[in-house]
Amino acid sequence: MIITNESDKKNMAYACRIVAETLQSLKGIVRPGVTTKELELYAEELIRSKGGIPVFKGYKGYPSGICTSVNSQVVHGIPSACVYLKDGDIISIDLGVKYKGFIGDAALTYPVGIISDEAESLLKVTEKSLYLGMEKATDGNRVSDISSAVQKYVESNGFSVVRAFVGHGLGKNLHEEPQIPNYVVGKPDYLLKRGLAIAVEPMVNAGGYEVSILGDGWTAVTVDGSLSAHFEHTLLVGENGPEVLTKL
Ligand code: MF3
Numbered sequence: 001m002i003i004t005n006e007s008d009k010k011n012m013a014y015a016c017r018i019v020a021e022t023l024q025s026l027k028g029i030v031r032p033g034v035t036t037k038e039l040e041l042y043a044e045e046l047i048r049s050k051g052g053i054p055v056f057k058g059y060k061g062y063p064s065g066i067c068t069s070v071n072s073q074v075v076h077g078i079p080s081a082c083v084y085l086k087d088g089d090i091i092s093i094d095l096g097v098k099y100k101g102f103i104g105d106a107a108l109t110y111p112v113g114i115i116s117d118e119a120e121s122l123l124k125v126t127e128k129s130l131y132l133g134m135e136k137a138t139d140g141n142r143v144s145d146i147s148s149a150v151q152k153y154v155e156s157n158g159f160s161v162v163r164a165f166v167g168h169g170l171g172k173n174l175h176e177e178p179q180i181p182n183y184v185v186g187k188p189d190y191l192l193k194r195g196l197a198i199a200v201e202p203m204v205n206a207g208g209y210e211v212s213i214l215g216d217g218w219t220a221v222t223v224d225g226s227l228s229a230h231f232e233h234t235l236l237v238g239e240n241g242p243e244v245l246t247k248l
């Protein structure tokens with residue numbers, strides 16, 4: 001949605017602040033030996049203590065308040081008391097929060113202990129591609145300006161951009177118009193307007209871009225077993241670049 005009035009903007013910004021603070025706090029909790037279920041419980045309690053509601057829970061039947069996707073899992077990994085993080089893993093944590101009717105959504109991939117050079121590079125390239133994409137979120141640009149910036153940077157570094165999932169508009173709903181692909185699709189190409197709230201979220205694989213869904217109906221994994229990273233921010237399109245709301 002396009003957010004123009006100050007009170008809507010304040011609530012949206014606060015939802016996003018809860019998301020950002022929760023992702024920041026999780027940095028202190030992600031370590032070898034912790035289970036993804038413990039991460040979920042920690043995050044949910046923190047979100048609620050700040051007055052927010054985890055919006056993923058129950059969304060299209062998704063069973064958890066956050067997504068925890070480890071190594072070759074791309075997105076929508078379901079937290080589990082049986083999944084223990086170990087040294088050298090990477091884990092993408094994605095969370096959405098509703099506050100006074102407005103929604104913020106962000107994700108980042110954390111290193112667990114010491115990770116490989118390839119994993120390190122994957123994380124750096126994915127995060128940088130998000131920033132290069134967000135830079136294009138300017139009034140008068142097109143969605144494809146974002147998509148193209150992400151795709152070019154990722155592919156020039158030898159990695160691939162996932163096609164099966166895309167970024168999205170948001171506001172009062174988690175998923176609104178327009179879709180924000182991380183690769184250039186062609187027409188129709190949406191015109192970005194000042195105040196439009198969008199989530200830009202590149203998912204980048206070290207190998208091929210193909211993904212498949214596990215038997216739980218949610219967890220997306222790389223088909224070739226390669227590592228995958230995911231960075232996401234919610235922002236408002238501005239006159240001269242984005243106003244990133246899920247950044248502290
Ligand atoms: N950031 C993801 C998205 O925008 C997470 C959604 S998880 C779900 O699609 F459970 F809510 F589906």
Ligand code: CO
Pocket residue numbers: 105106167168199201232
């Ligand atoms: Co999202």
